[in-house]
Every structure is written in C-alpha cells, then in structure tokens.
Amino acid sequence: MTERDIRSEMKDALTEIFNVGIGRAACVLSELIGDEILLTVPQLGMMKRSEFIELAGQMWKMPACIVRQSFNGPFCGDALLIFPARDSLELVRVLLAEPSPIETMTELEREALLEVGNIILNACISCIADMIGHEITNALPVYIDSAPGVLIESLVLAPDWYVIFLHIDFTVQRTNLTGNIVFILDVPAIDAFGTAVMSLIEQFNGEP
Amino acid sequence: MTAEETMLIVDDARLARKMVRSFVATTRPGMTIFEAADGKEAIKILEDMPSLSFATIDYNMPGMNGLDLAMIIKERLPSTRIVLLTANVQAPLRRRAADIGIDFIDKPVTEVKLSAFFNRAAPRAADQR
Amino acid sequence: MKHGAAACPSPKIQYLCHLLEQVIDLADSGVIILGTGREVVSWNAWMSRHSGVSEEDAIGRTLEQLFADKLAPRLLTAISDCLAHKRSHLLSSSLNRQPLPLRNPSDQTSEGAVIQQAVTVKPILTIHGERHCLIQVADVSQAARRERFLRAQTNELSRLVDELETAKDAANRANVAKSEFLTEMSHELRSPLNAIIGFSNLIERGQTGPLSNEQHEFVTYIRKSGDHLLRMITDILDLSRIEAKKVTLDFVNIDIDYFISESIMSVKGLSHARDIVVSYAPPECTLPTVRADRTRLGQILLNLLANAIKYNRFGGGVIVSSGMPMLNRVRISVSDTGPGIPLERQHELFQSFNRLGAEFGEIEGAGIGLALSRNLANLMGGTVGFESRPGEGSTFWVEMPTSGPAPAPNPIDKDDVAPEIPPLPPFTLLYIEDNPVDRRLIEALFQTVPGARLISARTGEDGLRLARQQQPDVILLDIHLPGISGFKTLKQLRAQAETVEIPVLAVSASAHSTDIANGISAGFHSWLTKPIDLTDLMAVLSSILADTGPFKGIPKDIPEEI
Numbered sequence: 009m010t011e012r013d014i015r016s017e018m019k020d021a022l023t024e025i026f027n028v029g030i031g032r033a034a035c036v037l038s039e040l041i042g043d044e045i046l047l048t049v050p051q052l053g054m055m056k057r058s059e060f061i062e063l064a065g066q067m068w069k070m071p072a073c074i075v076r077q078s079f080n081g082p083f084c085g086d087a088l089l090i091f092p093a094r095d096s097l098e099l100v101r102v103l104l105a106e107p108s109p110i111e112t113m114t115e116l117e118r119e120a121l122l123e124v125g126n127i128i129l130n131a132c133i134s135c136i137a138d139m140i141g142h143e144i145t146n147a148l149p150v151y152i153d154s155a156p157g158v159l160i161e162s163l164v165l166a167p168d169w170y171v172i173f174l175h176i177d178f179t180v181q182r183t184n185l186t187g188n189i190v191f192i193l194d195v196p197a198i199d200a201f202g203t204a205v206m207s208l209i210e211q212f213n214g215e216p
Numbered sequence: 217m218t219a220e221e222t223m224l225i226v227d228d229a230r231l232a233r234k235m236v237r238s239f240v241a242t243t244r245p246g247m248t249i250f251e252a253a254d255g256k257e258a259i260k261i262l263e264d265m266p267s268l269s270f271a272t273i274d275y276n277m278p279g280m281n282g283l284d285l286a287m288i289i290k291e292r293l294p295s296t297r298i299v300l301l302t303a304n305v306q307a308p309l310r311r312r313a314a315d316i317g318i319d320f321i322d323k324p325v326t327e328v329k330l331s332a333f334f335n336r337a338a339p340r341a342a343d344q345r
Numbered sequence: 346m347k348h349g350a351a352a353c354p355s356p357k358i359q360y361l362c363h364l365l366e367q368v369i370d371l372a373d374s375g376v377i378i379l380g381t382g383r384e385v386v387s388w389n390a391w392m393s394r395h396s397g398v399s400e401e402d403a404i405g406r407t408l409e410q411l412f413a414d415k416l417a418p419r420l421l422t423a424i425s426d427c428l429a430h431k432r433s434h435l436l437s438s439s440l441n442r443q444p445l446p447l448r449n450p451s452d453q454t455s456e457g458a459v460i461q462q463a464v465t466v467k468p469i470l471t472i473h474g475e476r477h478c479l480i481q482v483a484d485v486s487q488a489a490r491r492e493r494f495l496r497a498q499t500n501e502l503s504r505l506v507d508e509l510e511t512a513k514d515a516a517n518r519a520n521v522a523k524s525e526f527l528t529e530m531s532h533e534l535r536s537p538l539n540a541i542i543g544f545s546n547l548i549e550r551g552q553t554g555p556l557s558n559e560q561h562e563f564v565t566y567i568r569k570s571g572d573h574l575l576r577m578i579t580d581i582l583d584l585s586r587i588e589a590k591k592v593t594l595d596f597v598n599i600d601i602d603y604f605i606s607e608s609i610m611s612v613k614g615l616s617h618a619r620d621i622v623v624s625y626a627p628p629e630c631t632l633p634t635v636r637a638d639r640t641r642l643g644q645i646l647l648n649l650l651a652n653a654i655k656y657n658r659f660g661g662g663v664i665v666s667s668g669m670p671m672l673n674r675v676r677i678s679v680s681d682t683g684p685g686i687p688l689e690r691q692h693e694l695f696q697s698f699n700r701l702g703a704e705f706g707e708i709e710g711a712g713i714g715l716a717l718s719r720n721l722a723n724l725m726g727g728t729v730g731f732e733s734r735p736g737e738g739s740t741f742w743v744e745m746p747t748s749g750p751a752p753a754p755n756p757i758d759k760d761d762v763a764p765e766i767p768p769l770p771p772f773t774l775l776y777i778e779d780n781p782v783d784r785r786l787i788e789a790l791f792q793t794v795p796g797a798r799l800i801s802a803r804t805g806e807d808g809l810r811l812a813r814q815q816q817p818d819v820i821l822l823d824i825h826l827p828g829i830s831g832f833k834t835l836k837q838l839r840a841q842a843e844t845v846e847i848p849v850l851a852v853s854a855s856a857h858s859t860d861i862a863n864g865i866s867a868g869f870h871s872w873l874t875k876p877i878d879l880t881d882l883m884a885v886l887s888s889i890l891a892d893t894g895p896f897k898g899i900p901k902d903i904p905e906e907i
Contacts, residue, residue, distance in 0.1 A: 017230070017231075020229055020230045020231055021229075021230075021231040023229060024229035024231045024232050025231075027229070027276060027303065028303040028323040028324055029303070030303075031276065031302055031303025031304035031323065032303045032304070034303075034304045034306065035303070035304055035305055035306055036419070036422075038306045038307075039306075039307075039418075039419075040419065040440050040441070041440065044306055044307075044308045044309075045306070046304075047304065048276055100439075103440065104439050104440070106496075108496050108499070110495065110496060110499050114492045114495070115488050115492070116437070116438055116439050116485065116488055116489060116492055117439065119435075119437040119438065119439065119463055119485075120437040120438075120439040120440050122435055122437065123435050123436060123437040123440055123441075124440075126433075126434060126435045130426070130432055130434065133432070134426070134430065134432065135303075135324070137430065138324060139324055143430055143431065144430070144432075145430060145431035145432055145433075145468065146432050146433055147433050147467075148433040148434075148435055148465055148467065149435060208231070209231060209234075211238075212231070212234035212235050212237070212238045213234065
C-alpha cells in the first residue's frame with residue numbers, strides 16, 4: 009500500500025469506528041430522554057497541531073463550551089466535545105425538554121451537558137477499545153467555558169501533537185445541531201494508535 | 217451452505233465491509249459475496265441478479281438509509297434474508313425494522329453475531345423454498 | 346467501615362485508616378465502594394441515613410440485591426463498564442431521575458423528601474491491584490429547587506415584559522390614531538372657517554356697504570373669533586404633525602431685536618383689551634442673529650406673549666427681554682405679573698390639552714400652546730422653559746441657537762412688512778369651485794376690485810370649456826372637485842394649446858407640505874390654503890399680472906411681425 013492508500017484506509021477505518029461509537033452514544037441518550045436521537049459523523053480529519061490551530065481559529069470565532077475527558081491505555085490523550093456556546097444551551101434544553109427563558113446555562117444544565125459529553129466520549133473511547141482489542145480507561149469529564157482564543161491555548165499540551173477532528177450532527181425532535189469531537193494525541197500516542205488501527209485493518213485484509 | 221448462496225454487503229465503510237466479508241468466509245465458506253458502498257450501487261448490482269440469499273446493510277449511509285434500501289430489496293426479492301447493521305439501535309428504529317421483517321446486528325460486527333443471524337435465517341429461508 | 350480497618354497492618358496505617366473512616370462517614374455526600382463482584386465493601390453514614398439501609402445490611406450485598414428494580418439501569422451499566430474497563434461515568438440529576446432510591450429523612454414534605462442526585466462512578470484499585478468501583482452521590486435537591494424557582498420567576502418576568510410591550514404598542518397605535526384624527530378634523534374645520542372669516546372680513550371692511558357702529562363691532566367679534574379658532578386649529582394640526590414627524594422647517598437667520606418689537610406690536614390689541622402694558626427691555630449689547638424657522642419662532646413667541654397677557658391680572662404688566670445665557674444661545678424671556686403656577690402643578694405645564702384649571706374660566710385657549718411651543722423649539726434645536734413664583738408671576742423663555750460666528754444682517758428681516766399691493770391692471774379670473782359659499786366669497790371680493798372680471802364654474806368640465814372660450818388671465822382651481830379632480834383639470838388645461846399658458850392657482854383645505862409640493866411639481870403656479878387670505882391672494886395675483894399682464898399674447902406675436 010502506498011502512503012496515500014494507508015491514509016485513506018486509516019480514515020475509512022476511523023470514520024467507521026467513530027460512527028459506531030457515537031451511534032452507541034445516541035442509543036444511550038435516546039434511552040435517557042425517551043426520544044429518538046440521530047447522531048452522525050459526516051466528516052473526519054487527521055491533522056497536525058499547526059493545521060488544527062489554523063482550523064480552530066477559523067471555526068470558533070464565538071465563545072464555546074467544551075467537555076474535556078482524558079483517556080489512558082496503549083495511548084493517552086484528551087478527548088473533547090466542543091459546541092458553540094449557543095448550540096450547547098439549545099442542545100441541553102432540547103434534551104431536557106424544558107424550554108427555559110434563562111439566557112445562560114444553569115448549574116444543573118451544565119451538569120447535564122457534562123453527562124452528555126461523558127456518554128458520547130465514553131462511547132467513542134469504548135468503541136475504539138473494542139475494535140482494536142485493548143483496554144482504554146478514562147477519567148471524569150470537566151467543563152470548560154472558553155473564549156475563542158483561550159480554547160486553543162488551553163489545548164497546547166506539547167509542541168507536537170496530532171488531532172483527530174470530527175464533525176458530528178445531532179438531530180433531536182427536528183432540531184439540528186452541530187458539534188465537534190476532537191481527539192488530541194501526542195507523537196508516541198498517535199504512533200501507537202496508528203499501529204493499532206492498521207493492525208485492525210490488516211486483520212481483515214487477508215480476504216480477497 | 218450450498219455454492220449458489222449469494223450475499224450482498226452494503227456499507228459505506230470499507231473496514232466494515234471487510235469485517236463482514238472476513239466473518240462470512242469463516243462461518244459460511246463458499247458464499248458468493250457482492251459489495252456496495254451505498255444504496256444506489258446496491259440497487260444497480262441487484263438489477264442483474266435473479267435472486268439473493270442474504271444482505272447485510274449498514275443503516276447509516278450517505279444518500280439512502282439502510283432501512284429504505286432494505287424495503288426496496290424486500291419488494292424485488294422477497295426471499296432475501298436481510299440484517300441491518302448499526303450501532304444506533306434505538307427503539308423506534310427497532311420497531312420499524314421488525315415491521316418489515318428484518319434482523320438487527322449491533323455494530324461492531326463479530327463472528328458470533330453474524331453466525332446467530334445465519335442460524336436464524338437458514339431455517340426460514342428453507343421454509344420459503 | 347469496620348471492613349477496611351481490619352486490613353490495616355502497622356500501627357501508623359491503622360491510625361490513618363481510623364481517621365479516613367471518620368472522614369468518609371462525616372462526608373456530606375454518599376460514598377459507596379463496590380468490590381470486584383459488585384458487592385458493597387464500603388457504605389458511609391450519609392448512605393445509611395438517606396437510603397434506610399444500614400452499613401451492616403449493605404456490606405456484602407450487591408446494589409441489585411438491596412434495591413431491586415428501583416435502580417436506574419444506566420447506573421448499573423456504568424458500574425459494569427467501570428469494573429470491566431476502568432472507565433468513569435457521570436449521571437446528572439436532570440437526565441437521570443433517581444439513580445438510587447434515596448430520601449431525605451429530615452424533610453417531611455412529599456416533594457422535598459426525594460433527593461435529586463448527581464452521581465459519579467469511578468474505578469479505584471485495591472492494594473492487591475483488584476478493580477473496585479467508587480460511587481459518590483451528591484445531593485443537588487437545593488440547586489434543583491433554586492433553579493425551578495429561578496425558571497418560574499424568569500418565565501413570569503418575560504410574560505410581564507410581553508404584556509408591557511403589548512400595552513406600549515397599543516398606546517403607540519392610539520397616539521397615531523389620535524394624531525390622524527386631529528389632522529383630519531382640523532382639515533375639515535378649515536373649509537367652513539373659510540366662509541366665516543372671508544365674509545366677515547368683507548363686511549368689516551365695508552365692502553358690502555356702510556355699517557352701523559354696532560354692526561361693525563359685532564362683525565369684528567365674528568371675524569376675531571374666526572381668526573382665533575383658525576389659530577387653534579392650526580396649532581392642533583401642527584402638534585399632530587410634529588408628533589407624526591411630518592413638519593418641515595425653513596431655517597433663516599433672524600434678528601431678534603426687530604423680531605421681538607414686531608411680535609409685541611401684533612399683540613397690542615389683546616394687551617389693550619386687558620389694560621396690560623407690554624414693555625420691551627432691550628439687550629445690553631447687539632445680539633447675534635438666531636437660526637430658526639421664522640413662522641415657527643413667531644408662533645412660539647406669540648404664544649408666550651398671549652399667555653402672559655391672558656393669564657395676567659387686569660392692569661398688570663408684561664416685560665419682554667433678551668440676552669445670551671451662554672455662548673451661541675439667545676434667550677427671549679417674557680415675564681408676567683400673574684398669579685404664578687403652583688409648584689405641584691408645574692410638571693403638567695407642557696402637557697397637551699392641560700390648562701391647569703383654566704378649563705372653566707373665561708380665558709380662551711385649547712391648552713396646547715405650550716406643548717406645541719416646546720415641541721417646535723426642540724425641533725429647531727432650541728428649548729422652552731419657565732420659572733414661576735406663586736403670587737408674584739411667571740417668566741417663560743425660549744432659547745435658540747445663534748446663526749454662527751459671523752452674524753450677517755439678514756435682508757429677509759425687513760421683508761415682513763406687508764407689501765403695498767399696487768393697483769391691478771384689468772384682468773379676467775376664472776374660479777373653478779363646487780362649493781357655492783366659497784364661490785360667493787370670491788365673487789363678493791372681486792366686486793370691489795376695479796377692472797377685475799370674475800367668471801366661475803362648478804366643475805372641472807365646465808371650467809375647461811370656459812377657459813377655452815373666455816381665455817382668462819388667471820385660473821383659480823379648487824383641488825377637491827366632483828367629477829374630474831383639480832389635478833386632472835390642470836393636466837387637461839396644460840394639454841390644450843389655448844389654455845397651456847394660463848397660470849393656475851390651486852385652492853385647497855390641505856396645508857400639508859407634501860400636498861403643496863405635489864401641487865407645485867404638477868404645475869400649479871402657487872398653492873393657496875383655505876381659508877383664503879385675501880391679502881395673500883391679491884399679492885399673488887399682482888405678481889402674476891405684472892409678469893404676464895393682460896397682454897400675454899403679445900410677446901408671442903412680436904417675432905412673427907418683425
């Protein structure tokens with residue numbers, strides 16, 4: 009396989025893994041709120057830190073809400089669920105089915121958003137773990153209210169790290185919302201992750 | 217289990233198609249397998265086929281969703297045993313699938329889940345012959 | 346917590362374990378530790394208190410055994426995932442109703458008894474490396490109650506805001522309707538006033554024959570009352586126009602000194618009648634000119650003067666003065682020796698139709714003069730204000746911005762002197778008007794003008810025919826005609842070669858600036874507002890006849906003859 013083929017295979021595999029992951033999350037959420045939820049991953053990208061910072065600068069010109077959860081296993085890193093501040097408020101209110109005139113997120117609503125993040129990120133992490141056959145653990149999520157520039161700064165972990173970047177579309181009760189999932193991995197982690205995913209692909213490549 | 221058995225795997229992810237193909241090769245060796253990346257491609261393949269034994273269809277695909285494709289196949293080839301693959305098995309979707317008489321596999325696909333489908337499907341497929 | 350203490354070997358570790366047990370028991374939240382087989386290995390006092398299950402009963406049993414189906418399935422999934430994969434989970438109170446069946450024993454109300462919980466599920470490891478599961482339960486009932494209350498209050502608040510906005514909209518609509526009504530009414534009132542003022546004026550001047558003294562006095566009353574009524578109607582119209590933001594201003598430079606003297610002259614009749622001396626205290630230095638609309642500023646000053654006279658004691662005095670209270674501002678003050686305005690009513694002074702108790706007195710007025718004056722002054726960048734000492738008198742003032750650094754003497758200032766109308770050359774005037782009273786008024790007027798010949802028509806059609814046949818020098822055309830309108834009639838007059846050159850004057854009860862502008866752009870020579878001011882009409886006629894004269898055909902013929 010050429011470098012490009014590998015990249016394309018990787019991307020295909022990751023999209024499938026994350027689709028299954030957030031599909032599971034949608035399942036959990038829909039059971040919780042007793043309503044159908046559609047969650048899809050229309051786009052996935054892998055990029056270097058510098059590319060990500062450029063993209064993030066373009067994407068998040070408005071304040072954002074971040075749920076951040078670190079994970080640990082054959083590779084370590086941080087998983088983030090990012091919403092524009094307005095969308096996160098709408099998401100929580102749709103999920104809680106409780107329209108509220110209060111303009112900022114209340115303490116309990118924030119707690120609910122944390123749980124949503126926990127469910128989605130856990131599902132993604134557990135799916136990766138299942139597929140590559142390794143255990144990946146994770147800590148509790150934390151909530152970050154972020155101004156656009158601060159977000160990038162808060163993410164600077166090491167000079168070299170890689171980012172797996174996903175758009176996710178939520179559809180709940182005819183409300184469509186878009187968020188992003190970001191997996192941040194340092195160089196050893198991305199190598200380990202890449203190796204794990206490639207061996208998964210190889211495992212099924214034997215057949216014609 | 218005979219050589220005439222045919223199967224269509226519809227999934228937009230190459231990895232998912234390979235996984236199904238690999239598990240089928242071990243549980244049902246000798247199956248003739250066709251692959252399609254979406255509903256449109258699947259329908260095109262079916263145009264030239266007089267019959268189809270099995271179909272595994274991903275629910276969440278670009279363009280036509282898996283359930284709609286399943287209904288089209290059911291109409292054209294009523295004897296085909298169909299299983300819908302998705303990680304998002306919410307109650308309403310489960311009901312809709314049951315209504316048109318198709319099975320379910322929770323992603324990711326494993327050998328066990330797939331062989332359970334074949335075991336359920338085989339006797340019924342035999343009845344209809 | 347007896348379970349854990351038994352495992353502590355050394356005295357130091359035993360000492361620490363003893364303390365930690367107390368810390369866990371004293372915690373303000375529930376703490377549960379589950380062993381590898383999901384059995385309870387630790388159960389703190391908070392849990393005992395709120396679940397009704399004692400530590401002794403809990404230890405060694407699974408949560409399913411303790412609470413059966415009262416547990417949220419999501420909690421069980423989280424525990425399984427935690428023990429199997431060391432993953433942490435969070436269950437929020439909003440998305441999970443009662444993960445554990447807990448009640449508050451100290452709260453006896455049915456609602457308060459249920460504990461709203463935020464639950465975390467985390468993996469922990471034993472000293473031997475076995476996986477255990479730590480469950481922490483926080484009571485967020487207070488926060489939930491607070492947020493419910495906040496939500497209810499915010500809902501109520503936004504409902505009230507909606508209500509207020511609806512009420513405000515209704516008030517605004519009512520105000521617009523009022524303005525429209527006033528405009529409409531004053532418009533309608535102008536037509537009959539045309540007849541009252543016009544005819545009484547003719548009679549008063551003796552143009553219909555000699556009058557006895559008594560007749561003269563009575564007819565003067567009629568004419569004055571008509572004038573007064575017209576002023577009030579004009580004021581009402583102005584006020585509603587300002588409110589509808591439809592007033593147009595013509596800014597010029599005005600010499601205040603001359604302006605004041607002129608205004609004092611015009612209230613002489615009124616001041617004489619009440620035996621009030623109006624005196625002018627000239628400024629200490631020459632004042633710069635002010636930038637204002639002449640008519641509007643005159644209206645304001647006349648209003649202040651009239652009030653100072655009307656609300657004065659019989660035989661009192663009025664002093665008018667002017668000065669510069671600050672740079673670039675000129676103030677005209679009018680002080681009276683009236684009763685003054687009681688302090689508690691001073692805030693009502695500038696409200697429309699508020700006459701401060703004078704409603705039932707003999708002093709005439711609509712109670713809008715001050716409101717109008719203030720609105721007009723504001724429109725021109727000025728202000729109107731007052732000071733009043735009950736029992737001593739009041740001083741009202743109007744302040745206007747000055748024209749600028751180089752106050753040039755304004756030639757317009759002297760234009761206000763009524764120009765002497767030169768005798769008119771013989772001419773024919775066609776008056777097209779459906780209202781017989783208005784026709785009769787003009788007929789009566791023209792009987793007294795030597796050399797004038799008046800022909801009249803009742804409709805546009807008749808007027809067009811007469812214009813062709815008689816070739817009048819001037820046409821006076823009413824705008825609101827039955828059949829073809831004034832505008833259409835003008836268009837047809839302009840379309841015919843025989844009548845294309847005849848100047849046409851519009852007569853309308855509308856004094857609206859857009860109507861006037863439309864009229865002028867349609868091709869009317871000028872626009873006269875009903876009631877027709879006879880002096881104005883004669884002045885216009887004079888200027889037209891001087892330009893074209895009755896010999897208007899000649900200039901056209903000359904080139905052909907030469």
